[in-house]
Amino acid sequence: MAEMVNVAVDAMGGDNAPGEVVKGAVDAVNADRRVKVFLVGREPVIKEELNKYTYPPEQMEIVHAEDVIETGEPPVMAIRRKKDSSIVKSMYMVKNGECDAFVSAGSTGAVLVGGQVIVGRIKGVERPPLAPVIPHVSGVSLLLDCGANVDARPSQLLQFAKMGSVYMESVIGIQNPRVGLVNIGAEEEKGNALTKEAYPLLKNCPEINFVGNVEARDIPMGAADVLVCEAFVGNVVLKMLEGVSGALIQKIKAGMMSSLRSKIGALLVKPALKQTLKGFSTEEYGGAPLLGLNGLVVKTHGSSKAIEIRNSVLQCIAFKEQKINQKIKEQMVLED
């Protein structure tokens, strides 16, 4: 039998903790025998939630942590001071090898800082990118970096491309993934100082399948499997995707309710539409891995429901079994 995949889950993180987080963890262990979840946080409240469900007991464990890092807290300070918080305790479990991965819907800043400071970077990785999977019309792309570290260097964009390619190939199963540089024009000479310097680095790298610049307009059409950019741009891409989808769906619902005729039509199209739009929701794909660390850290939306926690836990299985970090290490060694 294969080794178990041990995943620490931040039971106190996110707007819907601990209820939805515990439910998502239960759903995950019920869905796959290969995963064991360590629910980290205040034992009494976790226990109360767990009592609502049935699940294989050998796949679930509570690890008590008294403190909680709030979303508004300055991350560096919080990580340093709150040693008995669910985030810090989970990070140490990954660092010490007790767990393979950590999933949190809590403070993005604290997760990013904790990942770097406690779990630590793979040797050679300049900056660990936060890499959400985003939907496009006919599949998904990996967008990196969406983290808190803005103003990246060109060499970092190249590393993002390599790590992203490994992830897309091994976890999502896309052979020879197409790497695109997010830019404001298709031609090689377009862009700002960063993209102009990054372009030749990407073009001349034999380990990736670089397809050139990708304009933001073509991202939702699936112009590349791996999209590299610095974190400010990545954040704008991700948030526009969420914002425009949300706004448009709101408009469409209002439009459908505007007359009796359209109301009847709405009833008829609803099931088909719901199915279609599900594929275009960022929540369907689990959280965003922070790549390039000595272990896996996954950040999910602050508003995560059980489905996103479940999917995030389950994605840790492929990450471990496909030996992603081993492959990233090999890429970094090639650089030397």
Add this chain to the structure above:
Amino acid sequence: MAEMVNVAVDAMGGDNAPGEVVKGAVDAVNADRRVKVFLVGREPVIKEELNKYTYPPEQMEIVHAEDVIETGEPPVMAIRRKKDSSIVKSMYMVKNGECDAFVSAGSTGAVLVGGQVIVGRIKGVERPPLAPVIPHVSGVSLLLDCGANVDARPSQLLQFAKMGSVYMESVIGIQNPRVGLVNIGAEEEKGNALTKEAYPLLKNCPEINFVGNVEARDIPMGAADVLVCEAFVGNVVLKMLEGVSGALIQKIKAGMMSSLRSKIGALLVKPALKQTLKGFSTEEYGGAPLLGLNGLVVKTHGSSKAIEIRNSVLQCIAFKEQKINQKIKEQMVLED
């Protein structure tokens, strides 16, 4: 009677020239007695198109220009060499005061370069931003800069905010428009070097109504009337808006065609939906003005149809009658 508003229109610019451009110009003069259009380009083809329509002859004039600047040409070179092109000739008509404004669906690069080099900047304006009006759920915002000049300075963002406020108040009619800084977090200290420096400049400027940082997610919800950012970010915001809308509508159409039930529903919701989505299309609002020049230059989509040309020509009326450039000049004088 008020003075006529004279608008030069690039009859050769864009994917649908001259047909749609001429049609849009005709629609504009038929819609408003206050505007006169100068169709600039190859006389024989323009004449042929014009012959299809009726319009008040005193509101339409053809100005022959032999050359055409193609979209792929390096802009600086094209502006310098093609003196008899529709773009260069029109720009000189604005510079010389024969026209108040110039509308083009042609090469963005050539229009941006020509605007700065030929028409020239208002004294004190560091950089003229390209400022499209973009839709949100309950109205429109002005997004600036979306031009070709990336890597802006903080002082330029402040100028964008002032010019954008004048435009939104006087042309779009929004009193005391809310100015937002496009950023990756709501808190003052968030962002990159540029936004961190720009924030206090915006906050301490008494002439604008600064409402703080705006995350991309909230742009489609209408979080601000004037959105300031450097051009790379502006381009990503604009293109994501177009791309996500397009992709989502494609998915929705496919979803509606997926079963007999949903097909029937689609027929019923179609009219209401069409009306709703029209308000969310970037083409409904005319082109993007290039602000801060000694005259008005409006860039429309390369794929412009007649409706966009028409709306772009008509927006020149408010621009002149509301004395936008006089107001921008006053703002720049205040800076000294």
